Amino acid sequence: MSIASKQQEIVQEFAMFPTWMEKYEYIIELGKDLDTMEELAKTEDHLIKGCQSRVWLTAQKREDGTFHFAADSDAIITKGIVALVVRVFEGERGEDIVPAPLDFLKEIGLMENLSPSRSNGLAAMIKQIKTYALIMQ
Amino acid sequence: MSVGSDIADIRKEFTILHQRVRGNDLVYFDNAATTQKPDVVISSIVEYYQQYNSNVHRGAHYMANLATGRMEEARQTIQSFVNAVATEEIIFTQGTTDGINLVAQAWGNVFLNEGDEILIAASEHHANIVPWQLLCQRTKAVLRIIPLNEDCSWVEDYGSLLTNKTKLVAVGWVSNATGVVHPVKEMIQKAHAVGAKVLIDAAQAVSHFPIDVQDLNCDWLVFSGHKIFGPTGIGVLYGKSALLNAMDVYRAGGEMIDKVSFSGTTFNQLPFKFEAGTPHIEGIIAMAEGIRWWNNLGWDLINQIEKSQQQWMSEVILNFPEMRWIGIHPNRVALYSFVHETIHPSDIGSLLDQQGIAIRTGHHCTQPLWDSLGLNGSARASLTVYNSEDEVGVFSKALRRSIKMMV
Numbered sequence: 001m002s003i004a005s006k007q008q009e010i011v012q013e014f015a016m017f018p019t020w021m022e023k024y025e026y027i028i029e030l031g032k033d034l035d036t037m038e039e040l041a042k043t044e045d046h047l048i049k050g051c052q053s054r055v056w057l058t059a060q061k062r063e064d065g066t067f068h069f070a071a072d073s074d075a076i077i078t079k080g081i082v083a084l085v086v087r088v089f090e091g092e093r094g095e096d097i098v099p100a101p102l103d104f105l106k107e108i109g110l111m112e113n114l115s116p117s118r119s120n121g122l123a124a125m126i127k128q129i130k131t132y133a134l135i136m137q
Numbered sequence: 138m139s140v141g142s143d144i145a146d147i148r149k150e151f152t153i154l155h156q157r158v159r160g161n162d163l164v165y166f167d168n169a170a171t172t173q174k175p176d177v178v179i180s181s182i183v184e185y186y187q188q189y190n191s192n193v194h195r196g197a198h199y200m201a202n203l204a205t206g207r208m209e210e211a212r213q214t215i216q217s218f219v220n221a222v223a224t225e226e227i228i229f230t231q232g233t234t235d236g237i238n239l240v241a242q243a244w245g246n247v248f249l250n251e252g253d254e255i256l257i258a259a260s261e262h263h264a265n266i267v268p269w270q271l272l273c274q275r276t277k278a279v280l281r282i283i284p285l286n287e288d289c290s291w292v293e294d295y296g297s298l299l300t301n302k303t304k305l306v307a308v309g310w311v312s313n314a315t316g317v318v319h320p321v322k323e324m325i326q327k328a329h330a331v332g333a334k335v336l337i338d339a340a341q342a343v344s345h346f347p348i349d350v351q352d353l354n355c356d357w358l359v360f361s362g363h364k365i366f367g368p369t370g371i372g373v374l375y376g377k378s379a380l381l382n383a384m385d386v387y388r389a390g391g392e393m394i395d396k397v398s399f400s401g402t403t404f405n406q407l408p409f410k411f412e413a414g415t416p417h418i419e420g421i422i423a424m425a426e427g428i429r430w431w432n433n434l435g436w437d438l439i440n441q442i443e444k445s446q447q448q449w450m451s452e453v454i455l456n457f458p459e460m461r462w463i464g465i466h467p468n469r470v471a472l473y474s475f476v477h478e479t480i481h482p483s484d485i486g487s488l489l490d491q492q493g494i495a496i497r498t499g500h501h502c503t504q505p506l507w508d509s510l511g512l513n514g515s516a517r518a519s520l521t522v523y524n525s526e527d528e529v530g531v532f533s534k535a536l537r538r539s540i541k542m543m544v
Contacts, residue, residue, distance in 0.1 A: 019160075020159065020491050021491055021492070021542075024488060024542070052483045052514075053484075074513075075483050075484050076480070076481065077484045077487050078483070078484075114487075115483075118483065118487070
């Protein structure tokens with residue numbers, strides 16, 4: 001599934017929840033379902049700067065050129081949002097990840113709904129994913 | 138006696154409080170960050186710009202005279218609000234942070250030497266830490282810290298940290314992160330006994346109890362207008378006049394000069410010595426309007442309301458035993474910092490926000506405090522005179538719902 005169609009899928013999922021409290025309930029579920037990262041991987045190097053809560057992100061480039069991301073957060077809503085972003089980019093190739101617009105965040109209204117500190121953190125995380133995709137050979 | 142109808146009357150004076158946020162009635166519990174402004178304060182700004190906007194102290198016309206008069210009237214309002222001896226002891230600043238920086242530069246650079254000590258507490262706001270750290274770097278003075286008890290009050294023998302090397306004590310009266318009220322009057326007496334000067338950060342104290350700088354006998358006291366129903370970008374530095382006179386000039390420019398020539402410049406007298414450039418005229422006028430509005434409520438009613446709010450909130454505290462409530466000390470204001478064992482404060486903040494409730498989450502600009510508590514920060518609900526019992530109930534229910542969603 002392409003980056004664009006994965007985003008479309010997420011937009012449709014969110015449309016099923018009429019209120020934002022329900023959308024948040026869903027985000028929290030996604031956060032709970034996301035695999036926790038090994039404690040050993042939660043290093044200062046993997047920490048995303050600019051988040052109120054702590055977010056760790058690691059990237060791995062497979063033999064076939066696709067990327068695998070692992071992420072975690074000490075805040076459950078953040079972790080749910082992180083899970084959405086990771087889902088979009090998981091298994092994709094660097095040349096597809098770098099230019100991809102993340103329209104789903106706007107389309108589901110998440111950007112406007114987040115506090116300034118959270119949306120700054122989200123932007124920092126997306127930038128980090130794209131940086132990994134760009135520099136990892 | 139019930140304060141419900143008094144609060145209802147007060148709320149009528151705040152247009153901003155009557156709105157829906159994300160489909161719910163707004164509950165504004167972020168008053169320690171900034172208070173809302175009553176309509177009279179907002180009108181005073183509009184009036185200034187519609188009726189007598191002029192530069193002050195120098196114009197040769199009717200409106201300039203009016204604006205100057207209103208600005209100096211504001212200084213008198215502040216003078217009597219803090220019970221200063223003279224209006225020249227009231228310096229208008231950009232706010233608490235600006236006042237502290239002014240003292241660190243204009244006094245600290247001149248009067249502090251290598252090996253001298255500055256004493257602050259572990260609970261200080263960054264604004265009352267960093268200017269002193271920088272001053273210590275410039276002068277090789279040493280920063281000393283009052284440790285805290287488990288309930289976030291100062292350790293009992295804080296006085297033992299005062300020595301003949303202590304030249305300055307700079308302490309917050311009420312902690313913005315814990316709500317604990319610290320014994321500043323005793324501290325001032327002890328500090329003066331070793332010859333140290335004392336600066337009081339009254340940013341959080343100013344809207345909770347009366348301030349009397351003569352009774353306190355502090356050397357400086359700073360606060361911000363926006364935490365007491367006035368606009369942002371304006372605040373007050375009170376200083377004893379002898380001390381202000383002895384201090385160096387801070388910012389240089391118009392108004393603060395006496396005579397300028399290329400062979401040398403002499404400076405204006407107090408308070409203008411410290412007020413370079415065109416001041417924040419409408420901010421000053423509106424800040425004084427906010428304080429007059431506050432004075433009209435009267436401390437009896439204000440204290441009665443806060444006492445009731447503390448009772449309502451103690452029920453909330455009892456209903457949430459799974460929370461760690463920070464700074465549960467007998468002497469505190471209606472400001473509540475709390476941490477859940479497994480839920481991140483920012484998650485609590487987000488879900489309360491979805492339910493129309495405004496609180497603050499994070500470290501509240503007091504990172505050393507959280508380090509000492511072994512925490513990363515908290516969620517903080519801070520109340521003021523317009524917050525009702527119903528709102529406390531809404532807060533409690535919404536908090537319960539938020540926690541249920543996450544555990």
